[in-house]
Amino acid sequence: MIPRSWCVAALALSLGGMGLACESEEPFPTLDELDQLRSLHSLSSHPRLDSTNRVDGQEVAQKLGFDLFRDPGLSRCGTVSCESCHTGDGRTVETATAEGCGGQRTERNPPTVLNVRHNRWFMWDGRADSLWSQAMLPLMNPVEMDSNADIVRARLVAEPSYQERYRTLFGTEPASVAAPLLMANVGKVLAAYERVLMRVEAPFDTDVRRFIAAAEAGSAESDPAYLGLKTFVRKGQCIVCHKGPSLTDELFHNVGLEDSGPGAGGQWAVLNSLLDWEFNAAGRYSDDPNGTDAQRLRTLRTQAKQVELEGAFRTPSLRNVALTAPYMHTGKETTLEDVIDFYNEGGDPEGTFVGQRTSTIVKLDLTDNEKRALVELLKSLTGTPR
Template identity: 55%
Template sequence: MKKANRPSPHLLALALVSLLTGACGSEEIFPSFDELALLQELHTLTKRPPVDSTNRFADDSRAAELGLALFNDKKLSGCGTVACASCHGGEGKTVDTAFAEGCDGHLTARNPPTTLNADYNRWFMWDGRADRLWNQAILPLTNPYEMNSNADIVRARLTEAYATSYQDIFGKTPEETVDGNEVLANVGKLMQAYERKINRTNAPFDEDVRRFIAAVDVSQAQVEADPAFLGLKTYFRKGQCIVCHKGATMSDNLFHNIGVKDTTPSAAGQYVAMQPMLDWPFNAAGRYSDNRTGLDATRLPAMQLDLQNKRTEMEGAYKTPTLRNIALTGPYMHTGELVTLGDVVDFYDKGGEPASAFTGVKTSTIVELKLTTEERQSLIHLLESMTGTQQ
């Protein structure tokens, strides 16, 4: 494999450093072998999100086309004025305020995440209460504060404006789809087919990481002279960002309590979201899934055990979001409280908020960082370089 075949100036440098310092009390040169492996995973985002067998229309181009029309259709909402695109529009496919406005002037409870690259995620919503992108769409559709809709409104709109293309895809008309839940699930599947295609990959960051890895094979001097050196080193070492924001999506697909200020009734995050997701008829193992015995579905029951055993980890925990396209998607965190990337870095620098400001127990990885001005700047610069190009 690539790692094993790598020529060894790096290894020699490593040996030399440990020899000179007695490997004691000194900082290991960056990147170590383990860190190099993690670096290699960072720049390999596939052009398309992984296959989702729970939606048999996920990669159907007719479904994507109808999904696009529905994503922008305000008449799917109960109030007639709110579409998915109202809160997931513009370059960043989100809003630039902490909360977004749904039907009748209601504000959302949390910051809308971007729908860019959404189907690379394992979980959806900040608290993970949806396990597939298609079932996720049912939540804003039926949420009274967002689109305030229901199966009857949706079916009537489909009949009015999209009956032919709907029938072409599903083999029956919206009116013949008598189960209201099936109508909602079908619309979700169309939304997913569209959303899966809206990705931004290939960021300057990817180029920087590739060049940086190539420098490792040349010399440690070349590594340290690389413009990305300080940013990456801070991301890996002092900042510990790589612990959670890892892999090609820059997310571990897990949930953590990092101490973001939140004392609202829903502040318990993943801990209160999981049981409803497991009981939900729309989940990957439920009757509306197109692959009820697939891996996604069979993993769900195991999570019931997590719920019993891991309260401390789950309470106040939120999904590690992707950092791709992060410069386009502010403000930040599930509360939208942090306005700029500088604010985010300062939040981590101080080790999150004090315990009284949020629910649950902060994970031990989040501690005061004591970043220098240069380290702070280099991290911000690194985050800014993660904006990809539209596919």
């Protein structure tokens, strides 16, 4: 880094371009930026237990969930399981949308279920506020598993090992329990399994920790992670939304993605139904209807402003992103290079999306080296399986 005083001298000698470049460029990272970097690494591989799910953390539930996740017998067509669309290393599919019962296609790109227990909201539009209530949605979605409580019940009853473990966990018979409770309980079992789908510690974590030490020692600029982190934090503004150890703010933004589908309204379109949903964290099937998750839901009600939520989708975690192409809720960005180009252009042209693009998304003027460094940074986020 050229010392600042030199830049001022260069300006005085009216070496125009050089002087200006130096002036706008404080050494990276500043103390604030260093704090932001400190938030990024070391995601826990043991997320807190979900108090709204009484079987979370129980081994019996986790094992039963493992079996149910893979069982196409829970679908009406008998051929689609959770695993059909959340498969392989990336726990998703390699196409923009996925195929459910009868060859129907999902509207959106399936997100990974890796590290999913760390999420605060589920689905691209956040229409579920717990992992267990989320699991009921694909079961009952006509284009996914097209199922219902009768089909799920018949499958549990037909398989003695399912029936027995269900009884151990909930103290009732799957044959006699009311339909909504049965579905909520099956969701809780699936969620108990999903909490162990962790892929956390990644080369990125090592890089960030080493970079912080280098910055503290005054040698940040010679660190190999310098350009990637600097662009992520400064010129790219990625860290405004992709922050914290999961690299997400767990909020919803309209980044201006081309989308004319029926779900283009994003969070705004689903907010009221989530708040009124009997399966939400404050509802009658929650095991902790007055806990912190339920309070968070109530906060959402008071904070909701249409202009910020229309066309807004959840900031996804960037961990393991190299395993989960294609990208965005539309699945329209094929590679990580395409995602960087999208941000570099300041999003898709106005008029191709609903609502108003958030003001953080602007043209970036990244150099080829900066683009490459961002792609490398994203690729370094692939974690080791637990």
